[in-house]
Amino acid sequence: MIDPWQTALSVLFILILLVMIRLFKGPTAPDRVVALDAINTFTVCAILIFGVAFQETVYVDVAIVYAVLSFVGTLYLAKLVGRDI
Amino acid sequence: MKPVAVTAIFAFLAYLLLTAGSGDVLFWSWPEIVAGVLIGVVVGGLSASWFCSSGNMRMAHPFRWVLLAIYSIGPLFVEIIRANIDVAIRVITGNIRPGIVKFNPGLSTDLGKLLLANSITLTPGTLTVEVDDTTGVFYVHMLNVSEICGEKEMCDASDIFAFFNMPAWIRRIAE
Amino acid sequence: MDAEIIIFICIAIGLLACTLGVAGILRFPDVYTRLHAETKLTTFGSIFLCLGIIAYVLSQYLAGGDAQYIVLGLHTLLALIALAFTNAIGAHAISRAAYRAGIKPEGVVDRLSEVEQK
Known part of the structure; x- marks a missing residue:
C-alpha cells in the first residue's frame, strides 16, 4: 500500500513547480501576486502534511504562523500593486 | 472598560x-x-x-457564534462544494463569460459586509471586487454572467447564490 | 481499514481540486478569472487535505493513541480556519488592487467602470 502522505507531498511539490511558470511568465504584476498566493497555500498544506507524517505538533504551529504571515505579505503586495503606498 | x-x-x-x-x-x-x-x-x-x-457588542453573545458555526458548516459548505464543481467544469471546458455586476444586499454593519464578501468569494464563480461603503453596494466579478443578470442594472441574491438566501443568514448572524 | 479509505478519498479530492486550480491559473485569460480558480479551488483542496489529516488523527486516537493526536487535530483545524479566511480576504485585496492599477476585465458587462466615470 502506498503511503498517502508521501504521495500528497510529491503532488504538492509538482504543483508548486507548475505555478512557478505563471510566477515567472505572468504578463502583469497582479498575475504574479496570484501565483505567489497559490504557492503560499500549497506550502501551508505541505507543512501540515509534514507535521502529521512526523507527528510533530510544532510543525502545525509553524503552518499557522506561516498562513497568517503570508496573508500579511499578500496584503502588502496588493497595496503596492494598487498604488496605495 | x-x-x-x-x-x-x-x-x-x-x-x-x-x-x-x-x-x-x-x-x-x-x-x-x-x-x-x-x-x-x-x-x-x-x-x-x-x-x-465599531462600539457594537452584538457579536459578544455566544449564541451568535453558535449560529456562525452552523452557518459555516451547513449552507456555506454546500455552496462551496457546488461552486467548486462548477469552477472545475469551467476550468476543463474553458466555457466562461466573465463580467462585473452590481448587487445590493442591504447590509449596514462592517462585520456583515465582511462575512458576505467572504461568502461571495468562496461561492459560485463570484468574487467581490469593490464595496461602496456609503451605499453598501457590492461589485461582484462573475465567472459566468447569465443573460438576465447582464441586462439588469442591479442583480438579486438568487442570481448569485444557488440554494440558500445568504444575505438573510448573514443578517440573522451579524445584525 | 475503513478509516484508511476515508483518508485516501479526502486526500484524493484535495489533490484533484489543487491540480484543477493550478490548471485554471495556467489556462484562464485574465487576472480576475485566474483569481477565481486560485481562491476557490485551492481553498477547497486545502479544506479536504485538512479533513483527511483530521480523519487520520481521529482514527489513530480511537485506536488507543495518546492526547497528542487530539492536539495535532485541533491545531490543524485552527490552521484551516486561518487559511480559509485569509485566502478570501487576500483575493479581495488583489482584485481591488488590480482594478485600481487599471487592468480592465475581459467580459460582457462591467458595471464598476460605469460608476467610476460618473
Missing part, C-alpha cells in the same frame, strides 16, 4: 485553544492558565480600541 474585558476574554480563549493538552487541570496545566490570563489582560489593554472599534 467593557471592550477591554471582551478583548481579554477572547485572547484568553484563543490562548487556551492553542495550548490544549498541556496538563491535567481539564486539559491545561496551571502555568499555562496563569500565562494565558496575563497575556489576555495585556493584549486586551493594548488592542481593545482596535478590536471593538
Whole structure:
C-alpha cells in the first residue's frame, strides 16, 4: 500500500513547480501576486502534511504562523500593486 | 472598560485553544492558565480600541457564534462544494463569460459586509471586487454572467447564490 | 481499514481540486478569472487535505493513541480556519488592487467602470 502522505507531498511539490511558470511568465504584476498566493497555500498544506507524517505538533504551529504571515505579505503586495503606498 | 474585558476574554480563549493538552487541570496545566490570563489582560489593554472599534457588542453573545458555526458548516459548505464543481467544469471546458455586476444586499454593519464578501468569494464563480461603503453596494466579478443578470442594472441574491438566501443568514448572524 | 479509505478519498479530492486550480491559473485569460480558480479551488483542496489529516488523527486516537493526536487535530483545524479566511480576504485585496492599477476585465458587462466615470 502506498503511503498517502508521501504521495500528497510529491503532488504538492509538482504543483508548486507548475505555478512557478505563471510566477515567472505572468504578463502583469497582479498575475504574479496570484501565483505567489497559490504557492503560499500549497506550502501551508505541505507543512501540515509534514507535521502529521512526523507527528510533530510544532510543525502545525509553524503552518499557522506561516498562513497568517503570508496573508500579511499578500496584503502588502496588493497595496503596492494598487498604488496605495 | 467593557471592550477591554471582551478583548481579554477572547485572547484568553484563543490562548487556551492553542495550548490544549498541556496538563491535567481539564486539559491545561496551571502555568499555562496563569500565562494565558496575563497575556489576555495585556493584549486586551493594548488592542481593545482596535478590536471593538465599531462600539457594537452584538457579536459578544455566544449564541451568535453558535449560529456562525452552523452557518459555516451547513449552507456555506454546500455552496462551496457546488461552486467548486462548477469552477472545475469551467476550468476543463474553458466555457466562461466573465463580467462585473452590481448587487445590493442591504447590509449596514462592517462585520456583515465582511462575512458576505467572504461568502461571495468562496461561492459560485463570484468574487467581490469593490464595496461602496456609503451605499453598501457590492461589485461582484462573475465567472459566468447569465443573460438576465447582464441586462439588469442591479442583480438579486438568487442570481448569485444557488440554494440558500445568504444575505438573510448573514443578517440573522451579524445584525 | 475503513478509516484508511476515508483518508485516501479526502486526500484524493484535495489533490484533484489543487491540480484543477493550478490548471485554471495556467489556462484562464485574465487576472480576475485566474483569481477565481486560485481562491476557490485551492481553498477547497486545502479544506479536504485538512479533513483527511483530521480523519487520520481521529482514527489513530480511537485506536488507543495518546492526547497528542487530539492536539495535532485541533491545531490543524485552527490552521484551516486561518487559511480559509485569509485566502478570501487576500483575493479581495488583489482584485481591488488590480482594478485600481487599471487592468480592465475581459467580459460582457462591467458595471464598476460605469460608476467610476460618473
